[in-house]
Amino acid sequence: MTETATSVEERTSSTVQPGDLTAQLVQCREKAGLDIEQAAEELHLSTHILRALEAEDFAHLPEPPYVRGYLRGYSKLADIDAKELIRVYEALRGAKPDEIAHHFAPARPLNKVAQPAMSSSTLKFIGFGALVLLLGLFSMIPGVRDWANHTWSAFSAQTNPPDVPRPPSAMDAYVAQKEAMEREKDQAAQQLQQQQAATLAAATPATPTLVTPPVAAPVAPTVATPEAEKATVETKTAATPSTDVAATPTADTTVVTPTSAPVANSVTPPATAATTPAATTPETTATPSATTTTPPATVATAAADAAAPLVAGEISIKMEFTEEVWMQIKGDDKKTLFESLNTSGNIKEFKATPPLNVKIGNAPGVKIFVNGQPFDLAPHTKGSVARFRVE
The missing domain is CATH 1.20.5 (Single alpha-helices involved in coiled-coils or other helix-helix interfaces)
Known part of the structure; x- marks a missing residue:
């Protein structure tokens, strides 16, 4: 590097003279067949910058990096190498040999640029992926899979917290x-x-007991006489009222069918005909008496x-669910009084002290009655969720 700077300094001091840069720039512009205005338009620069550059008026030019860019633009007009123009410019402005040598140092080949080393995070990611792949391959082995399942079950049984019974809510x-x-x-x-x-x-009286009289034995027929006929007529006349009385008994009396003594010299025995209705009639009349x-x-x-009467200050709330509805009721102290998922057909009723904050999911599926009066949910429903306050 020192030898290059020394050679550049010797060559610059011996060959570069004021006016050399002007001559080279004018030669490049004229070779392209352009005047100052055309060159300024081609290089997208102002004319006073080009005039100051060709006049070597470095005081009216910007910083050296910009001037070197202008010189490279001039070299493209004549299709020449910009190194000579830059060397003359650096020598005329009094640059140090190290600065001049820097612009002419050979470029480093791209194929010799060292490749960046792999980062540690990439190495960790690759190692983790390889470990997961290895574990997956091991898990395909039946014995290893059974051992892993048993170990995981034992570990889960030890780490799972015991079930703590929750106290019932209010x-x-x-x-x-x-x-x-x-x-x-x-x-x-x-x-x-x-x-x-x-x-x-x-307190109900006993059912009347019917006593059936014994049937008189048939009497041997005898010869009818006027006295016998008279006795027979009297016997029939006396038996008729007994039959009427037996036909209309009450539930409070015991019916006894009277039996008339067998009459001598009687041809027709009346006892059989009189006892039959007396035995059947009380059974039919006693049934309605016991029923009534x-x-x-x-x-x-x-x-x-x-229902028990309401305590002062309490209200009665009744809920009839026609669909599956989630419902929550909280008191004014933010304490949850009721919260559950209710199925269709359920009816729930309870008493509470207002104010109450009520929140209902799927509000169309429930009917609410406050103190027996229907409560309109429509003004408090947005979508399918209802929120309201019961004062």
């Missing part, structure tokens, strides 16, 4: 208490109904199902 406790109260009311209603049925059965005394048992059930 809404769940309320629902459980409500169901227990309803079961107690149902049991009380059933016991009351059984007691009333037992009392009624004890059975009391209805619906009064106790209706009394047991009556």
Whole structure:
């Protein structure tokens, strides 16, 4: 490098004279057949820069890097090498030999440029990929796969946290208490109904007992006489009222069919005809009497199902679900009172103290009643989600 700078300095000091750069630039421009204005238009420069350059007026020119660019443009006009013009310019402006030698140093061949080394992150990525590939190949071996599954199962069993029982929420406790109260009311209603049925059965009179008189044995026929005929007529007359009385008994009396003593010298025995209707008539008349005394048992059930009155400050909310609906109800203290995914056909009802913040997913699938009055969800629904506040 020192030898090159020394040779350039000797050659510059011995050969370069003021006016050499002007002569070379004018020669390049004239060789291209251009004047100052045409050269300025061709090089996309102003005319005063070209005049200062050809006059070697370096004080009115920009920095040396720009001037060297102008000189390369001049060399292209005459299709010559720009090194000579740059050498003369650097010598005239008084540049140091090192600066002049720098512009004429041979270019480094591109094939000798050292390739950048592979970065550490790339090496890590390649190593990780090779490890994953190796593990995948090992996992295809049956024994290794079974061992890996067993090891992973044992590790998961040790690391999984134990299931901690969650305390029931306030809404769940309320629902459980409500169901227990309803079961107690149902049991009380059933016991009351059984007691009333037992009392009624004890007060109901017994069914009348029918006594069928023995049938008189047939009397041997005798010769009819006027006295016998008269006795027979009297016997028939006396038996007729007994049949009428036996035909209309009540449930509170025991019916006994009278039997008239066999009459001597009687040709026709009337006992058989009189006892047959007396035995059949009370059975048909006693059935409605026993039926009408059975009391209805619906009064106790209706009394047991009556709802308890509301406490001061509470409201009753009833929800009827016709589709699958997610619903959440929070109190004014941000405490969740009710939250669940409800299926179609469910009906839920509870009491709470307002204000309440309600959020419903799939609002068209539920009907809400506040204190028995329908609540309109349409003004509070956006899309399928409803949000509102119950005061």
